[in-house]
Amino acid sequence: MTELLRANAVTKSYWLGKREIPVLRGVDFAVEAGEMVALLGASGTGKSTLLHVLGLLDAPTSGEVLYDGKPTQRLPSRAKAKLRHQAIGFVFQFYHLIPELSALQNVLLGQMMFRSPLAYLRQRTPIRAHALALLTEVGLEQRLDHRPAELSGGEKQRVAIARALIAEPRVILADEPTGNLDSQTAEGVLQLLFRINRERKIAFVLVTHNEELAARCDRIVRLRDGQIVS
Amino acid sequence: MADAYAWFLAWRYLWARRITLIGMGGVALAVWALIAVIAVFSGFIGEIRAGARRASPDLLLTEVKPECDFAVVAPILQRDPDVVAVAPRVHQDAVIAAYGRHARYVQATRPVETSPLSRNFVRVLGIDVAAETRASDLVACLQLRPEDSHLQVPDLEHPFDLPREDMERALRAASPDLRTPLVGKLDGLVMSVRRLTRGEPIERGSRIDVVAGRFVHSPDGGTEVGASRRPTVLTGAFACNHRIFDDVAVLADIEFVRGLLGYAADESDIELCTSVAIRVRPGADLDGVARRLAAAVHDVSGGRVLTWEEQNSTFLSAVDQERRMMKICLFAVMLVAGFLIYATLHMMVMQKVRDIGILTSMGGTGRGVQTIFLVGGLAIAGVGSAIGVVAGVASALYLNPINDFSRRTFGRELFPTDVYALNQIPYELDGRWIVQVVVAAIALALIVAWLPARRAARLNPVEALAKA
Numbered sequence: 001m002t003e004l005l006r007a008n009a010v011t012k013s014y015w016l017g018k019r020e021i022p023v024l025r026g027v028d029f030a031v032e033a034g035e036m037v038a039l040l041g042a043s044g045t046g047k048s049t050l051l052h053v054l055g056l057l058d059a060p061t062s063g064e065v066l067y068d069g070k071p072t073q074r075l076p077s078r079a080k081a082k083l084r085h086q087a088i089g090f091v092f093q094f095y096h097l098i099p100e101l102s103a104l105q106n107v108l109l110g111q112m113m114f115r116s117p118l119a120y121l122r123q124r125t126p127i128r129a130h131a132l133a134l135l136t137e138v139g140l141e142q143r144l145d146h147r148p149a150e151l152s153g154g155e156k157q158r159v160a161i162a163r164a165l166i167a168e169p170r171v172i173l174a175d176e177p178t179g180n181l182d183s184q185t186a187e188g189v190l191q192l193l194f195r196i197n198r199e200r201k202i203a204f205v206l207v208t209h210n211e212e213l214a215a216r217c218d219r220i221v222r223l224r225d226g227q228i229v230s
Numbered sequence: 231m232a233d234a235y236a237w238f239l240a241w242r243y244l245w246a247r248r249i250t251l252i253g254m255g256g257v258a259l260a261v262w263a264l265i266a267v268i269a270v271f272s273g274f275i276g277e278i279r280a281g282a283r284r285a286s287p288d289l290l291l292t293e294v295k296p297e298c299d300f301a302v303v304a305p306i307l308q309r310d311p312d313v314v315a316v317a318p319r320v321h322q323d324a325v326i327a328a329y330g331r332h333a334r335y336v337q338a339t340r341p342v343e344t345s346p347l348s349r350n351f352v353r354v355l356g357i358d359v360a361a362e363t364r365a366s367d368l369v370a371c372l373q374l375r376p377e378d379s380h381l382q383v384p385d386l387e388h389p390f391d392l393p394r395e396d397m398e399r400a401l402r403a404a405s406p407d408l409r410t411p412l413v414g415k416l417d418g419l420v421m422s423v424r425r426l427t428r429g430e431p432i433e434r435g436s437r438i439d440v441v442a443g444r445f446v447h448s449p450d451g452g453t454e455v456g457a458s459r460r461p462t463v464l465t466g467a468f469a470c471n472h473r474i475f476d477d478v479a480v481l482a483d484i485e486f487v488r489g490l491l492g493y494a495a496d497e498s499d500i501e502l503c504t505s506v507a508i509r510v511r512p513g514a515d516l517d518g519v520a521r522r523l524a525a526a527v528h529d530v531s532g533g534r535v536l537t538w539e540e541q542n543s544t545f546l547s548a549v550d551q552e553r554r555m556m557k558i559c560l561f562a563v564m565l566v567a568g569f570l571i572y573a574t575l576h577m578m579v580m581q582k583v584r585d586i587g588i589l590t591s592m593g594g595t596g597r598g599v600q601t602i603f604l605v606g607g608l609a610i611a612g613v614g615s616a617i618g619v620v621a622g623v624a625s626a627l628y629l630n631p632i633n634d635f636s637r638r639t640f641g642r643e644l645f646p647t648d649v650y651a652l653n654q655i656p657y658e659l660d661g662r663w664i665v666q667v668v669v670a671a672i673a674l675a676l677i678v679a680w681l682p683a684r685r686a687a688r689l690n691p692v693e694a695l696a697k698a
Contacts (some may be wrong), residue, residue: 057591058692078595085593095434095589096695100246112235113593120234167593 003069004171004203005031005054009065012049023049025064025226031171034201036111036194039222047207048175050223054205056084085113089164089202091174095156096138097148103159104144107131110166128205134162138192143157154185161192171203172196178213190216232601235594240583240605243578250606253574254614256567257671260624261618264560264667265659269626270645271553272663273656278549281472285479286538287317287507289520294533300503303531307506307523310533312514317365318503320356320487324442326419328432328464352480354440355597356417356487359378359389365507367480371470375653378423381434383466390418390483392435392465400435409417418465422476426467436464440482442490443543458490474545508535536656564674572678575603586686587694600687607679608672615668623664626657 012024023046031037031054041047052058053065056072065072065138067083075083097106111127112120120127138158148156157177164172177193178186190213197204206217214220222230244250290519291307307316327350363369372389374382383389384396392400397415419438426432439461446456462482470476488494493502510519520535539546579586586599614661625632633644633655645655 010289052692057592057695058690078597081590081595083594084591090591092591092695096584096591098585100242102457105242109235109238109589110592113233113598115234116231117237163592186422 003030003093004033004067005205006066006069006095007050007054007060008064010050010053010060010065012046012058013061021187023226024053027226027228028224028226029054029221031077031158031203031205033170034197034203035219036197036204036206036217038217038220039205039207039223040209040211040214040220042209045223047223051173051175051205051207055088055090056080060220070143082114085110087166088172089169089172091157091160091164091172091177093176093179094190095153095160095180098161099148099157102145102147103135103140103151103155103162104128104131106148106159107134107162107166110163113167131162131166132164135159138162147221152185154189157181157189158192161189161196165196165200165202171205173205173207175207176209177206178210179208194224232605233595233598235589236598236601237605239589240602242608243291243582243602244606244609247574247578249574249577253567253571253610253615255387256570257564257611257614257675258617258621260545260560260567261615261671262621263563263620264557265622265664266625266629267556267560268553268663269657269659270629270655271556272658272660273626275549275553276658277471277656278473279546281470281475282542282546283538284367284371285470285472285475286541287368287697288510288516288538289508289523290536290538290541291506291508291527291531291533292504292536292541294504294506294531297500298503298531298533300501300506301504303506303527306526306530307508310519310522310526312511312519313523314509314511316366316509317358317361317507318484318501319362319492319507320484320493320502321504322354322356322442322444322487322490324352324354324440325350326352327439327441328436353478354442354482354487354490355479356482358484359387365509368468368470368507371468372420372466372661374423374469376469378427378467380604380621381423381426381467383420389481390465390486391415391422392418392463396435397463399455400437413572415461416461417483419462420468420481422464422466422479423467424473424476425480432464434464434466438462438464440490444491446492446516456492458492460486460490462486464665472542505533512635548554561670564671567671568674568678570605570676572681574610575606575679575682576685578602579686582686583689583694586689588692590691591695596687599689600683603683603686604676604679607675607683611672611675615671618671619664619668623659625661629655629657645676 007027007029010024010027010029011022014021014023027046027050029050039047039050053060059073069085072080072083095137098109102110108127108131111131115123132141133143135144138161140158140162142157143151143155148159151159156195161177174193178189181189193204193206193229194216204217206213208214220230221228291303294303304316304318307313348525357368357683359369369386369389372383372386384393385391391397396558401414418438419440431601432438441457441459443455443457445453448454467478468481487497488502491502492498493500508523518538520537524533524535527535531662589599629644637643
């Protein structure tokens with residue numbers, strides 16, 4: 001398997017006034033293409049911070065993040081944004097859909113990035129067909145025009161998954177994707193994630209507290225006090 | 231150009247928020263006010279300037295020495311290659327008393343009953359009609375609108391005469407208070423339509439007495455006050471639509487005014503003038519010609535040569551100042567609209583912190599996020615300006631019907647036309663001004679939108695997601 005994403009000796013600290021709060025303390029971590037990695041740890045151990053650093057949303061205090069073996073920290077912000085758009089998808093615990101948009105529009109939004117309005121209008125038909133196919137794949141073909149407020153938690157998370165898939169990323173960073181769902185709904189969402197991993201060969205980094213869920217992944221990485229312990 | 235999502239989201243955010251209507255309404259109101267009010271002011275100033283132009287010659291030699299002889303001054307003025315024509319004028323401040331057609335003279339101790347005049351003091355301006363026609367547009371003010379035709383002088387070339395029958399009737403009507411009936415003909419006087427239509431019940435053919443005072447040499451070598459009283463007849467009216475001129479001036483034949491001052495042709499060997507109207511070649515530099523003429527007549531008559539704008543400088547600058555002040559006030563309204571846009575977008579950024587984090591996680595850039603809010607400001611200003619322009623232009627075009635409706639229905643006028651001697655509310659729609667207003671509104675919107683947009687662009691996506 002090829003290495004997709006790597007964190008080398010990554011540290012991350014926040015400052016509370018003059019006091020330094022270290023969150024990540026020299027994390028070395030790699031994600032292979034198509035694998036499902038569970039990032040396990042208690043609250044406050046730095047799981048989400050590591051996810052944000054891997055997703056290029058936040059810069060490490062020291063160390064480096066490599067994508068496809070290439071360092072990313074010196075990339076200009078637009079190039080970093082493009083890499084994030086094309087290669088990395090995010091799924092959040094609280095779905096983070098845009099409330100003014102319908103399910104379909106939330107998914108289409110991803111295809112409006114790095115396209116001029118004219119280019120988007122020219123390619124609108126295939127883009128829309130792609131979005132419809134994704135929403136059908138996650139079981140929401142009947143809820144296309146519903147806004148987030150009109151969807152259940154599980155449906156919202158499925159829209160978020162479709163949105164993450166629209167740009168056909170190589171890795172999806174999922175931050176406790178079932179943390180806000182009841183167990184039955186959560187199981188449906190998890191099955192969907194595993195199916196996508198299996199069928200599309202998209203790598204997943206799944207942040208969770210749940211040992212059972214972690215056990216179903218290809219690999220478990222445990223984080224304690226900002227350090228990987230196993 | 232920014233990515234498609236920025237335009238799409240800007241549109242969706244604006245569409246979903248009623249508060250944006252307040253911003254659009256504020257811009258529309260400001261643009262409407264700027265266009266409508268300035269259109270009326272510009273029209274009003276245009277009318278004022280046109281009136282001033284009619285009432286004032288290109289150049290006026292004025293404040294000349296006493297006993298200035300037109301026969302001496304005129305050839306000097308006419309020597310200038312830019313001077314086309316000159317005309318003598320004599321003015322004299324006087325008191326007038328008007329007699330209505332049915333006024334009665336009451337003998338004994340009671341005073342003469344005269345028609346009430348609201349303004350008895352006038353400046354009698356004596357003109358030589360033929361010369362004045364060549365030297366200025368004043369005589370054109372004798373041609374009245376059809377609705378004032380009852381006050382029209384019967385003969386434009388001889389405006390101070392009446393047809394014989396009318397004159398005889400006027401003489402009979404004028405005679406009752408005189409011990410000896412008047413015979414021959416009366417000197418004619420032309421008053422402004424404005425004066426005659428503002429409640430003074432005198433008509434063409436009415437007698438008007440003119441009383442003028444002057445200092446004369448007394449037998450002991452000193453001076454004493456001499457007064458002249460002359461009966462005249464109202465032969466018609468003029469309308470220059472220059473409020474001050476129309477309110478103050480009455481026109482008479484120059485020989486009549488010279489006679490009032492003791493300089494009638496048979497009493498004096500000089501052609502008295504107190505000012506000279508001068509017409510210059512079209513396109514000539516008025517200031518330059520004025521300077522040359524003033525220098526040329528300096529030793530003969532003294533005085534100053536004023537351009538038509540200088541003759542009305544106080545009036546014109548007052549009106550212009552009013553317009554400038556109005557523009558400043560209205561731009562203040564636009565500033566308020568700008569604050570509305572700022573408040574709208576600032577609130578939107580505050581509410582959209584989470585969305586900004588989401589967009590960044592999807593590949594959105596700071597520039598794209600900034601564009602969302604700049605486009606928002608632009609759309610508010612653009613739509614508001616468009617509404618304001620349509621409303622402003624429509625208001626200007628339909629102001630007179632609206633004013634008529636207001637007068638008929640509520641008994642109130644939006645703009646009291648009679649105060650400024652106007653028949654209708656004038657307006658002037660200047661395309662350049664409209665463009666300036668729209669550009670200013672959009673520029674202001676972009677400036678005030680830039681602050682919240684920059685704030686949005688600089689938000690840390692991780693903090694934005696955490697705040698959500």
